[in-house]
Amino acid sequence: MSDIHAQIETMGRQARQASYRLSQLTAEEKNAILLAMASGLREATPAILEANAQDLEAGAAKGLSKAMLDRLRLDAKRVDAIAGGVEQVAALPDPVGSVMESWTRPNGMRLEQVRVPIGTIGIIYESRPNVTSDAAVLCLKAGNATILRGGSEAIHSNRAIAAALEAGGSGAGMPEHAIQLIPFTDRASVSALCAMDKWLDVIIPRGGRGLIETVVDQARMPVIKHYDGICHTYVDAAADLDMAVKICVDAKTQKPGVCNAMETLLVHTDVAEAFLIRLAGAMAEKNVELRGCERTQAIIECTAASDEDWVTEYLDLILSIKVVDSLEEAVDHINSHGSHHSDCIVSGDGEAAERFLRAVDSACVFHNVSTRFADGEEFGFGAEIGISTEKLHARGPMGLRELTSYQYRIRGEGQTKG
Amino acid sequence: MSDIHAQIETMGRQARQASYRLSQLTAEEKNAILLAMASGLREATPAILEANAQDLEAGAAKGLSKAMLDRLRLDAKRVDAIAGGVEQVAALPDPVGSVMESWTRPNGMRLEQVRVPIGTIGIIYESRPNVTSDAAVLCLKAGNATILRGGSEAIHSNRAIAAALEAGGSGAGMPEHAIQLIPFTDRASVSALCAMDKWLDVIIPRGGRGLIETVVDQARMPVIKHYDGICHTYVDAAADLDMAVKICVDAKTQKPGVCNAMETLLVHTDVAEAFLIRLAGAMAEKNVELRGCERTQAIIECTAASDEDWVTEYLDLILSIKVVDSLEEAVDHINSHGSHHSDCIVSGDGEAAERFLRAVDSACVFHNVSTRFADGEEFGFGAEIGISTEKLHARGPMGLRELTSYQYRIRGEGQTKG
Numbered sequence: 001m002s003d004i005h006a007q008i009e010t011m012g013r014q015a016r017q018a019s020y021r022l023s024q025l026t027a028e029e030k031n032a033i034l035l036a037m038a039s040g041l042r043e044a045t046p047a048i049l050e051a052n053a054q055d056l057e058a059g060a061a062k063g064l065s066k067a068m069l070d071r072l073r074l075d076a077k078r079v080d081a082i083a084g085g086v087e088q089v090a091a092l093p094d095p096v097g098s099v100m101e102s103w104t105r106p107n108g109m110r111l112e113q114v115r116v117p118i119g120t121i122g123i124i125y126e127s128r129p130n131v132t133s134d135a136a137v138l139c140l141k142a143g144n145a146t147i148l149r150g151g152s153e154a155i156h157s158n159r160a161i162a163a164a165l166e167a168g169g170s171g172a173g174m175p176e177h178a179i180q181l182i183p184f185t186d187r188a189s190v191s192a193l194c195a196m197d198k199w200l201d202v203i204i205p206r207g208g209r210g211l212i213e214t215v216v217d218q219a220r221m222p223v224i225k226h227y228d229g230i231c232h233t234y235v236d237a238a239a240d241l242d243m244a245v246k247i248c249v250d251a252k253t254q255k256p257g258v259c260n261a262m263e264t265l266l267v268h269t270d271v272a273e274a275f276l277i278r279l280a281g282a283m284a285e286k287n288v289e290l291r292g293c294e295r296t297q298a299i300i301e302c303t304a305a306s307d308e309d310w311v312t313e314y315l316d317l318i319l320s321i322k323v324v325d326s327l328e329e330a331v332d333h334i335n336s337h338g339s340h341h342s343d344c345i346v347s348g349d350g351e352a353a354e355r356f357l358r359a360v361d362s363a364c365v366f367h368n369v370s371t372r373f374a375d376g377e378e379f380g381f382g383a384e385i386g387i388s389t390e391k392l393h394a395r396g397p398m399g400l401r402e403l404t405s406y407q408y409r410i411r412g413e414g415q416t417k418g
Numbered sequence: 419m420s421d422i423h424a425q426i427e428t429m430g431r432q433a434r435q436a437s438y439r440l441s442q443l444t445a446e447e448k449n450a451i452l453l454a455m456a457s458g459l460r461e462a463t464p465a466i467l468e469a470n471a472q473d474l475e476a477g478a479a480k481g482l483s484k485a486m487l488d489r490l491r492l493d494a495k496r497v498d499a500i501a502g503g504v505e506q507v508a509a510l511p512d513p514v515g516s517v518m519e520s521w522t523r524p525n526g527m528r529l530e531q532v533r534v535p536i537g538t539i540g541i542i543y544e545s546r547p548n549v550t551s552d553a554a555v556l557c558l559k560a561g562n563a564t565i566l567r568g569g570s571e572a573i574h575s576n577r578a579i580a581a582a583l584e585a586g587g588s589g590a591g592m593p594e595h596a597i598q599l600i601p602f603t604d605r606a607s608v609s610a611l612c613a614m615d616k617w618l619d620v621i622i623p624r625g626g627r628g629l630i631e632t633v634v635d636q637a638r639m640p641v642i643k644h645y646d647g648i649c650h651t652y653v654d655a656a657a658d659l660d661m662a663v664k665i666c667v668d669a670k671t672q673k674p675g676v677c678n679a680m681e682t683l684l685v686h687t688d689v690a691e692a693f694l695i696r697l698a699g700a701m702a703e704k705n706v707e708l709r710g711c712e713r714t715q716a717i718i719e720c721t722a723a724s725d726e727d728w729v730t731e732y733l734d735l736i737l738s739i740k741v742v743d744s745l746e747e748a749v750d751h752i753n754s755h756g757s758h759h760s761d762c763i764v765s766g767d768g769e770a771a772e773r774f775l776r777a778v779d780s781a782c783v784f785h786n787v788s789t790r791f792a793d794g795e796e797f798g799f800g801a802e803i804g805i806s807t808e809k810l811h812a813r814g815p816m817g818l819r820e821l822t823s824y825q826y827r828i829r830g831e832g833q834t835k836g
Binding site: 019020023024103105109111116118119197201202216217220222224240243246247249250251253254255335353357358359361362363364365366367368369370372373374378379380390391392393395396397405406407408409410411412413414415416417418 | 437438441442521523527529534536537615619620634635638640642658661664665667668669671672673753771775776777779780781782783784785786787788790791792796797798808809810811813814815823824825826827828829830831832833834835836
């Protein structure tokens with residue numbers, strides 16, 4: 001076993017031990033730890049900013065893009081916001097220990113299905129140093145131990161943030177090894193984490209498709225993926241066209257660079273002409289480039305959409321548009337070209353809307369609501385670790401509850417089977 | 419792409435299409451299909467038995483063990499029981515469409531978390547031909563399409579059973595390709611299934627550790643594993659010793675070859691002498707071989723347990739025994755040597771029992787109940803696809819509900835974020 005594998009194996013064993021102590025803490029004990037961590041972060045602001053300056057300098061020397069450097073950059077206000085995020089997590093209700101269901105069997109034994117922590121969670125992420133704190137504290141609140149593996153660009157910042165969490169938390173009773181940051185960024189550390197299914201119950205990669213694919217290829221344990229959002233809005237024959245314009249403009253332009261922004265518009269042929277003419281005006285005001293199918297091109301000025309457009313997450317002010325003959329054609333298009341993330345129907349016909357919601361195979365389906373609301377905060381989860389594109393375990397926005405597992409507890413008076 | 423990969427890719431695409439039709443069926447429509455399948459199985463009894471005779475003949479020629487041939491063997495009564503199993507699944511409540519939670523946000527949008535089918539499920543199994551029907555109908559009842567890949571020993575039986583399900587179901591409105599059996603058993607077919615994460619949402623391997631490991635190594639999609647059961651009973655200082663003997667004898671001997679049978683007994687030092695002497699007598703009557711730690715050997719006649727014994731699933735009339743100084747030592751032993759399946763405390767001290775239930779990291783934890791009750795039927799699930807040793811998605815006995823995912827449905831009146 002290589003040195004790196006051996007070190008990470010040790011961290012894994014330590015994480016498992018820590019998870020057994022974390023699972024026994026009360027909500028009050030965990031909250032005290034979290035609040036102490038927030039103080040730890042604030043107190044360590046100078047050290048964190050100094051470490052961040054090192055990362056920024058190295059990044060500039062390596063020729064990182066301005067956007068990458070912006071993602072990396074911290075200032076006192078950002079550190080304060082990270083600490084505030086920790087306090088928000090402390091204020092959330094603790095899902096652990098809640099009884100999901102309970103029932104009694106004819107032989108008198110009483111069953112409870114109870115939420116428990118998952119155990120140990122690996123987080124592999126890229127350049128944003130705030131993830132070090134955001135992900136770890138959410139996992140800790142749900143009673144889980146974490147092993148964090150951040151990107152090389154942010155290694156100094158990540159170490160400083162992890163040290164601040166440790167300094168704060170350990171004074172307030174945080175179990176040893178509850179949060180462990182891998183202190184180096186060799187690629188082998190990802191492989192080592194992915195092989196370690198004995199010690200890690202799940203890996204959550206936060207980053208681009210390349211990172212996620214690497215983890216999926218290698219991981220022996222479950223991986224919770226956060227893939228693309230190729231989100232659709234379908235404007236039905238029975239849509240209120242004013243509402244449809246408003247929803248489409250919001251879904252496309254309010255924040256185009258995020259996974260719940262609309263990428264493709266589908267419009268029913270009966271309202272295509274009336275709607276597209278109005279939409280084109282509204283989108284022009286927002287500088288949105290339109291790419292249409294042939295029927296769209298016959299109605300409004302736009303470039304031709306290629307087959308590639310229907311499966312592209314632009315994350316930009318570009319919209320592909322297709323005219324469809326029926327709700328069923330819209331559903332088929334979404335199920336076969338979309339990414340099963342978030343899709344919307346605009347319609348005044350409740351029955352048609354219900355058909356759409358039932359038939360679209362996506363994590364979030366909306367009727368007369370912008371897809372931009374596919375978000376843990378907007379759902380009321382308080383905080384989210386991401387938006388899962390999995391169908392197993394957690395689908396869509398993942399809050400604290402999705403960072404738990406469950407256990408059956410069965411109580412009786414000596415019941416035997418024989 | 420090889421021929422086998424291309425064929426299985428086609429089956430995957432077809433399964434996805436079928437899943438979209440299956441997800442729209444009502445409970446009544448699915449039940450009608452299931453009842454027609456049961457009739458189909460009964461009508462095809464002669465053809466199934468003829469195919470089974472071919473498998474048995476080939477198996478005997480290949481030199482399969484008597485136990486393997488027994489697992490493979492069907493007769494009219496067994497086919498009738500398989501058909502009866504299908505009817506039982508038809509009688510179960512349909513989990514699809516049930517609203518798990520619903521709430522309204524301050525902006526007026528109404529959210530529902532609704533159970534939906536997972537979609538497409540790959541089942542890879544070994545020599546028991548009844549799995550062809552049992553697994554496929556449970557998946558179908560939950561609205562899922564399946565691709566089945568059985569073992570080579572049972573290929574003729576599996577084909578005949580799948581043909582009978584198809585013949586029955588298709589006359590009652592079963593969507594085309596809802597259940598597909600891979601008609602050959604090349605090893606490449608397992609690799610092809612494991613690579614196909616676009617078309618298969620999950621793989622469930624049913625068989626020995628070798629099969630599961632192969633699938634875990636190769637699969638890009640989630641795998642629901644059913645690993646060993648190294649189950650413990652801990653006899654606490656405050657145990658009713660009569661009850662403890664009764665529970666231990668049941669857990670060890672009522673059916674020793676199954677995953678929820680006890681393999682290791684832990685006993686508190688304060689009651690070790692009194693308890694072990696009585697237990698040894700009861701176990702001797704059942705011809706159970708005892709292997710003990712040093713302190714156990716000082717109390718009763720038994721062979722020495724090795725380190726290997728603490729991590730062995732005997733599936734046989736063998737029991738390892740360890741004396742511990744505290745409940746905490748018992749918990750530590752279980753968490754570090756067990757398989758996180760099913761473990762029991764026998765104690766008259768309710769507070770101690772609760773501590774044990776909370777601290778043991780297993781799917782099922784029992785207080786004063788034999789671990790043999792860790793079973794979907796005993797839990798009241800009606801039927802089970804297995805006992806998952808996963809912590810994500812499904813833990814412990816998996817019934818119909820564990821074969822579903824969920825979707826958020828959000829309804830509003832034109833809510834936008836901007």
